[in-house]
Amino acid sequence: PEICKAFDIPMSMLPEIRSSAEVYAPMLAGTAKGVPLAACLGDQQSAIVGHAAFNKGDSKNTYGTGCFLLLNTGETPVFSNAG
Numbered sequence: 420p421e422i423c424k425a426f427d428i429p430m431s432m433l434p435e436i437r438s439s440a441e442v443y444a445p446m447l448a449g450t451a452k453g454v455p456l457a458a459c460l461g462d463q464q465s466a467i468v469g470h471a472a473f474n475k476g477d478s479k480n481t482y483g484t485g486c487f488l489l490l491n492t493g494e495t496p497v498f499s500n501a502g
Contacts, residue, residue: 439464463487 423430437443442457460468467479467489475493480486 463489467491 420430422428423433437459439459440457442455443459444456446452446454446456462483463479463481466481467477470479471477472479472489472491475491477491479489481489
């Protein structure tokens with residue numbers, strides 16, 4: 420909220436935060452009409468899925484406008500102590 424206020428951006432302009440593991444809505448047209456749209460992955464997340472890094476310890480680097488390292492930490496969340 421503070422950064423929006425600093426830049427005079429109404430909070431109502433921001434998208435709703437949603438889980439990447441829920442049903443958003445059914446497809447409305449085409450051959451997939453009625454099929455639930457039930458996942459959302461960004462480019463880095465989809466890259467790690469595309470490289471089948473499904474096991475704890477598997478990792479994937481992506482390069483583009485930045486360099487990102489993604490690491491499969493397994494079933495237990497690992498919280499950063501750095502912020």
